[in-house]
Amino acid sequence: MNARIPDEQLVAYLDDQLDTEQRQRIDAAVAQDPMLGLRLQWLNRSSLPFKAAYDELGRQAPVDRLQAMLDTLPSPARPTLNRRWFLAAAAGLVVSGVLADRLFLGWQATQQQDNWRQLVADYMALYVPQTLDHLPGDEAAQRAQLHTLDARLGLVLTPAQLTLPRAEFKRAQILEYDGVPIAQISYLDPVHGPMALCVTRSNSGSRHFAQERRRGMNIVYWADMEHAWMLIGHNPMADLEGMATVLRGRLSA
Template sequence: MSTKHTIPSDEDLTAFIDGELTPEEAARIEAIVNEDESTAERLEFLARANLPFEQAFAPLLAEAPREKLQAMLAAIPVQQSAKSGPVFTTRRRFLGALAASLVAGIAIDRAVIGIGRGFSAKDENSEWRAVVADYISLYTAETLAGPAPGREDQAAQLAGLDEKLGLSLSPEAVSLPGIDFKRALLLQYDGKPLAQIAYLDPETGPMALCIVKSDAGSKAPDLESRKGLNVIYWANETHAFMLIGRIPADRMKELGEDVRGRLSA
């Protein structure tokens, strides 16, 4: 990072977005962005990756040891500026609580960055899958611990997604055989509503069915691997879908085809 032309890391670009750099460092990165197209695209990607991690991990945050956490955070020096103050303070509070809650050796820097490295910002569907894979990789069985909600509770949670997504989801349509429905959340990606339906497989751990509005056109089901997770994804004329988890690829494909058929019925 000692020369003007050194390509900045994702951490540096994230700090630039949040206004945490010194004026000299900010000017250096701005110059690189103006000169280097790949760095400019990466900066745009990081700025757009705005999934609300705090909402996704709300159950963990509620149980975090806040007094101890606040004492730890009080010792962290913070650069104050009119631009960065509120954003960085919120991020520090969330990440500190997440660190206190997730004690299974998870790398917290992935939550700071909130993106998957190496995926093109120009491919909308690839981009949102990268972001989802990044935060689902943080989930453990403890994240989704507790009894599975009954059908009425499932239906109520799904109804909260329907209005924003323009879908009509039912517990039967999104059920996965032998895998517990745990919760349905409404998140946001790139200014668009994103539904996350979380499950817990007794053998392989957390899974999620995620849905976002998309006008990129229909896409036949395909399989890929991200962050050590298997993903089956597809799209119709109005929405993009992905099912993600650690279940073996063949089984993931079967589950994806099954739920796709029910959602299309």
Template structure:
């Protein structure tokens, strides 16, 4: 039985409503409801609650990695498994929370395995890393001008030599955004080219490029860290354009620069 002295008010009342308290604890809660108007009001609210728990979890269940989870369950010794039982709302929510935590841990484990099996830049993990980095950018980060064409060309020559791709200011120009700098980062011991831009309306934007051997694909779009990402690949490189602009504009800008880089 739960120790009601250690339970938060809502959990305590819910346990009472669901009949999970023994006679002594139930009597204590009844006395508290009778003596405290605020507790009584909360008890009435919880008693009337008819929350659609199943519907709330339909979306999660639809995208759950069922095959992977079943494989994980198959590895659990039979003696460690608990028999099914009818549970109240507290038990359901606790189980749901445990599933969420287990799902996060499992996803992290599978991401790690996936990253080791794939060559750098060929999975989605590199885009996740870039998004975390770009999320920290503000307009002040890119306030310094890029210099004249000669200065820009010097940066692009250096970056292009690292990833095996010829770059020029004209080829990497983004409509409506000002080029600010080109630099070489590193991901899984491989060079990652980052071309940074400042859009007067939507703020920082970046075009990132890594070597790839997966072949031509895309373009496709996704959301990461509150930003839109358009990504595609050629026979030798993988590209991603990331920024805060809306999906329509990001696709339009990506199509423009993709056509020039492929020419």
């Protein structure tokens, strides 16, 4: 079903330009095909936050030094500009360009640290209870799925480690974005709907719990020495942190 829906129609879906029947057809296709959800994510990432990046450049710009450079400009009454002034101006432009590039790259690097959580939130925003409720929940299937995650991410996971009160373990799968694998372990909460524990490789070091909201969902995230983790769902933040505490204790044991 993935290959039958052209990118143009997916873009129209993201821009809310389809009628109800067309949207329902794509919703049903996404529920059956995780790769179609990834295509939607990829197309949605074309809206890069350039304005935010350049707003940050404006805040970091060396205004005083730039103003001092402007103050050195000769007035119209002064003699014709000489070669030395042109060389100085050219050097200033080069330095300013390099500075802007470095500021932009630095801003990009800070955004990449939480980019994977935004990708997961974009994907989870497409989930409804019907996405998961028909999936089998036998332990043999769960172990086979977890083995695939272990092989890609250097983990050793068991169904017993991942059980949660009330929420039912429904599926474990490996996703990938720009060559970076992301493991997703999906649950179905009878009250709050789909939720997921997700993990990717990370070398940023151990980090305590932190909280945030993305796409109308609550997120609790943390990191150990090799992996970054997040628990996402519509559950109250306090409930998610309680579950994350249980999971972290089991996973680090």
